[in-house]
Structures are given as C-alpha cells and as structure tokens.
Amino acid sequence: MSFSSIIVIAQAAPAGQPGGGSSTIIMMVLMMVMMYFILIRPQRKKQKEQETLQKALSAGDEVVTIGGAHGVVATVKEKTVVVKFAEGKVEFDRTAIALKKAKADEATLVDDKK
Known part of the structure; x- marks a missing residue:
C-alpha cells in the first residue's frame, strides 16, 4: 500500500x-x-x-563474540561456553556469541550450490 x-x-x-x-x-x-x-x-x-544458534553450539565450532573476538569453542556448559583463543581460553555466556563462522567444508558446499 x-x-x-x-x-x-x-x-x-x-x-x-x-x-x-x-x-x-x-x-x-x-x-x-x-x-x-x-x-x-x-x-x-x-x-x-x-x-x-546459541543453543546449537558445540565443541570445535568457530565463533565470533559480540566484542569481535574470533575463537574456537573448547567446551560447552549449560549457560556458558569456553572459547579458545591463540593465547588461552576464556569463558563466555552463551548470549555473548554473535555468530558461528562456516567451516571450510560447509563453505565449499554453499559455493557448489550456487
């Protein structure tokens, strides 16, 4: 209208x-x-x-936090996630995870579908 x-x-x-x-x-x-x-x-x-996205997190997922830090999920707890960075590990609330980056295998599958 x-x-x-x-x-x-x-x-x-x-x-x-x-x-x-x-x-x-x-x-x-x-x-x-x-x-x-x-x-x-x-x-x-x-x-x-x-x-x-936050409920489906699992160990080994590459993630980006709300603050922009890139890392890999080491362990997943009930309300928190331990993310491994180059210099160590940090524990975040699940709500602090902004997005999950596509893995190399998933990225090629997406490109093949186009």
Missing part, C-alpha cells in the same frame, strides 16, 4: 461529517499492521535465529 493511498483513505470523510471517525480508526489499524510487519516481525525472527 503506497503512502498516497493512505492519505486518500485518511481524507475520505472529514471529521465533522458522519463516518469521519471510522476512517480514522481504520487508518490507525492500518498503521499498526504496517508497524508490525516492518519492525516487530523481522526483529522477532532475528531473535529466534540468534537463540537457535
């Missing part, structure tokens, strides 16, 4: 005339529906993907 059609709907009946209140209510409902599909739904989808 384009912006100009929303303006036409909003100006269908002036507020002083009968039926003016119903078009205002329709306009408000349309705005709420648009806000849901533009803002709320994509954010929920991204949040669910992040939770799935």
